Amino acid sequence: MAQRVIRVADLATTKDRTGLLPVSPATVWRWVREGKFPKPFKLGESVTVWDAAAVEEFIARRAEGGMP
Helix, strand or coil, rough: CCCCCEHHHHHHHHHHCCCCCCCCCHHHHHHHHHHCCCEEEEEEEEEEEEHHHHHHHHHHHHHCCCCC
């Protein structure tokens, strides 16, 4: 089975687009630096993605009231 991935443009919300999370791209990157959000990985020199299952798990934990 192929691994599903997600890019920051699909994760974060901007003034022009609603993302999966109601936070800005800067917040996603800050959470990564702080160890609160799953670490991304590179698909190519300029393509960074997250494992979609890890993001879904993060959201489920938060929805249950758990901290990352």
